[in-house]
Amino acid sequence: MRAAILTVGTELLVGHVVNTNATFLTAALNELGFDVYFQLVVGDNRVRIREALSFLEERAELIVLTGGLGPTDDDLTRDAVAEHLGLGLKEDEVWLAKIESRKESRGQTPLPQEGRQALLLEGATPFPNEVGLALGMAVRARGHTYVLLPGPPGELVPMFERHVAPYLRETFPGGRPLVSRYLRFLGLEEGALFARIEDLIREQGDPTIAPYTEEGEVILRLATRAATPEEAREKLAPLERAVLERLGPYFYGEGKDTTVARVLLDELVARGATLVTAESCTGGELASRFVAEAGASKVYLGGFIPYATDRKAAWLGLSPRKLAEEGAVSAWTAVELARAARRLGGSTYALSTTCAAGPAPADGKPVGTAFVGLSAPDGDRAYALRLCGSRGHVRVRLAKLALFFLLRAVRGEDAPADGGPDRGQSADEEAGGERDA
């Protein structure tokens, strides 16, 4: 079953708008058992929409169009498809009444052109829009199925999930859905991680394995087509085992949308443990990632951001003399910040960060020099790191690594030694190593 995606919208052709609809639809159609061979983007232009349809019809049975269903004269998708297929358009009375009542409930009178959003292709199945006013639809003609969806992602996604996916399952039964598992890794630089599984990537067949990176972490996507979840699990298991045999210490969790903060939060909740933070260079990034997870208040008591060096002394009681001797970016400072945060916060654990995030060196240390401090009931320690990339990259990666190191410690596992620095930078022998302090 071949599918193609046609995105209509001039805004995509002047730049700065990313086509997330195509990405969403591609993944969703794969999960329904379709092969997507082409994605095409055209502007709000009747001729070009028809040219695109002609091209795609020779190459797919299902064509999903998004965009151009609004009320203005620029919204041409419905008309172009009607003309192309020689089908009439008529107003869906039920939906027209819905548009009117929705506008009235907001104290507005519907403008005449808004009725266009209730136009339905002859013989089409309507898909209600639970967020906006444009009606979606599917129509079968010339041996093809055409699905027309609104452009705003906030309207498209719920319409697809609630109405289009069930329609497609019924209309195209017997597909072999693409089933994916996402394995997530931290603590090993991308190039070093890929090198350890290079043969698995090179010699892949079915299942496939695709690595990608996301804000300083590496994700391996294992995927296969299977008729049932059991079949998928069986097909994916050997590859997953092979990956984890090589990369186990860097693996923190599984799932398309999970985060290291989520995994750590669940682990701490399960243990009835609490957390306090003291961040210098990450400046709230670590805490914010933790607090972003629902239920954080069960574990997170609060934190300190002693950004200026003298606030490290004034707020957390670090010795000004030792601070001057050791430097603000040092293992000593990281440990002392964590220790003080745990004492002042009265928590089970405390995490701290200090680094030279760039663009200029800090405290005489080169950009990328970083330390995580961890204070725990069984003692205190620091992790020395050497991170590469922009200021933003260093801060985000350090925040995630701090959460990862705590996760490992809570589980009674050591932090793994980092396999190497970011590409093109010099190695640091201490990278990822643990130190007593």
Place this chain on the structure above:
Amino acid sequence: MRAAILTVGTELLVGHVVNTNATFLTAALNELGFDVYFQLVVGDNRVRIREALSFLEERAELIVLTGGLGPTDDDLTRDAVAEHLGLGLKEDEVWLAKIESRKESRGQTPLPQEGRQALLLEGATPFPNEVGLALGMAVRARGHTYVLLPGPPGELVPMFERHVAPYLRETFPGGRPLVSRYLRFLGLEEGALFARIEDLIREQGDPTIAPYTEEGEVILRLATRAATPEEAREKLAPLERAVLERLGPYFYGEGKDTTVARVLLDELVARGATLVTAESCTGGELASRFVAEAGASKVYLGGFIPYATDRKAAWLGLSPRKLAEEGAVSAWTAVELARAARRLGGSTYALSTTCAAGPAPADGKPVGTAFVGLSAPDGDRAYALRLCGSRGHVRVRLAKLALFFLLRAVRGEDAPADGGPDRGQSADEEAGGERDA
């Protein structure tokens, strides 16, 4: 001058990888004076790459391909283009030596297949890759220009900027570049903001005006084609004036990549002022956005994250009795947090946040109830807000609004009254209003 973009890569057709290359190239080509009418995505498949080329050749003079230039058997773009155009491929000796020396400098021996990355189409202009090993190129044939670029954005973007843009400027002189201005707004909900400029959007011609939203702020992009920057400025100025006449109080800055934190930081640096923060529900998000900007240490001394209610008392000295009476999510708490932070931090200004971010109500307050506290040399105040959306949305929007309110205060301007709540939610008459406390 018509251009089309052909992205090659099966990873885009199984989902979850967003085609940011197409977005980047589209914007860049518009800025060079091209009209981009089609974007097409195909997998790593020789036949489909050629089908795509045939379709695009009828519709554009310039075809920019990305992806499929790597060393593996899946990397077919070079071969498909060579076959399609009837051109030979031969190794670029200079680049081949470069690949070998780069591998050797990493202590590696180049694999035989890596030489493929030095293959150049007959008669092509090579574009060096300053990050990776694959050579880019441009070739003119059959009245068309074909540009082949590597797929990784980290390689494509610098190659385009350093080599491709100059090549295209020389090869296609006399274009009328698309020039854009980005006006950024906070403090007015999207729907209410659009309503105030609906006629400008509806009746637009040249220049165009396109609204979009980004993490809770609204951006208006004004764009026109012009031969010179002066011509662009003159054409854009009247529309910009019309927009700012209606939306002035919500405008915070101009630029594609600027942030409210950046604008505030520059304003505080210019005044020699300093900042301390005390965040409850934003949990470091506000501080992190500020610290993300280079040079933050000139202004930002540090902050507190008194997340648990009793830490508000213990760390910042808020009266436990008053906290219980007023509630942790209240104007009183916001003001007291800011006041205490400013006193403990010794800063010119202090900002605080407290809210019910969701998913569950907090402190008996419905999700979205939020307060910003501001302590300044001329007095203390709280801003009451009602925010909609997910936990993440509430936290990010509140952090940005806090920065915006301080920016207004520093400039001696009041915070504007919010024009209304997020779509579909009930209004709150206090939204954005200022209160003495």
